[in-house]
Amino acid sequence: MFVNISENELKNQIEYMKPILNERQYRLFLGTVAISIGRGGQSLVARLSGASVNTVHRGIEEVKSHKEKENPDRVRKPGGGRKSSSEKYPNIQKAIEEIIDGKICGDPEKIIHWTTMGLMDIAEKLKADYGIEVCHTVVSKELTKMGYSKQLNQKMLQVGTPHPDRNAQFEYINATAQQYISQGVPVISIDCKKKENIGNFKNGGAEYRRKGDARKVLEHDFPIKELGAVAPYGIYDVDKNTGFVNLGISHDTAEFAVNSIYQWWLHIGKETYPDAKRIYINCDGGGSNGSRLHLWKVQLAKFAEETGLEVLVSHFPPGTSKWNKIEHRLFCYVSKKWAGQPLIDIETVIDLIGSTTTSKGLKVKCILDENEYQTGIKVSERDYARIDIERIEPLTDWNYIIRGFKHS
Structure with a gap:
């Protein structure tokens, strides 16, 4: 039926059919045209259509066999088409x-x-x-x-003008962390999660229970003095994706913060990094590990003396605590783990934190810290001057190395 028409007319018919057929239908159409022309039809159809000779040949074979070897509903043969980005x-x-x-x-x-x-x-x-x-x-x-999504407005902007060195500090933290990790040096992100009252109180979130069997909790949220509250201080190993929580029952002080790091070192760090001579700590700029807190630096000097580790510390700029990795790699999963479950006693809290895992392999260890930490401790200028500290230029308030105390 295509024998007595000119090449120009045949080309026009092929161009007309191409956009209204799917890939398989178009291949069969080219095969039918080539069969109708007879000798030389395969090469002629390939030239006029722009398709490869192999494509026209496959069309001829499929028309002659009256069926495809694969699923007849399939448009492409297996492996055909553009590969996905992940492939x-x-x-x-x-x-x-x-x-x-x-x-x-x-x-x-x-x-x-x-x-x-x-x-x-x-x-x-x-x-x-x-x-x-x-x-x-x-x-x-x-x-x-990967688990990211578009978000509605978040209360993420700090009040006032962001610090002019904010991005420079971010870049320093990222570059230093990558350098230390490549050298096998431990890099940890630390912070204290908000205090949680112990008792049969309502806890945010929901849990699966039988219909009509909602968990009964106290109608008020007033703290119960006899049960107290807990302060979960977390240490997150950025490279190993492991978490450690020192569960305090006293005050969140600099002494508590550094003891939490020390307990991590004793329970996990020392074994994970047996040859470590240095450690890199990322933390917020306020609270018990504040950049201006003298007691924090004195306690770190004691830690350095006790462990023999050189301690490099980098603080996040004001108003940027949500960029601290421990927030979105550890604490959010802990919160999910105990969502909807009252923290009725300390043992329940330890069990829930210690059983926190993720599909990416996060593992968490939790221990109880029964020490009483005194508030209001003042550090004398003499004691502060004894710290062997090296401040890193140019952002010296946020980056420094502590090696212990000066021994003269």
């Missing part, structure tokens, strides 16, 4: 994680992660640094697979 670039998610590392935020009470980087910025970095050429929509899809 083409198996390391794309790892590369994205490395690019947005340090630019991730998280709510310590919810498992919600987001990044401050734009999709196009990430795509550009993927191409420049990793040779991965994908568009911003692919980046968006990969971020969704």
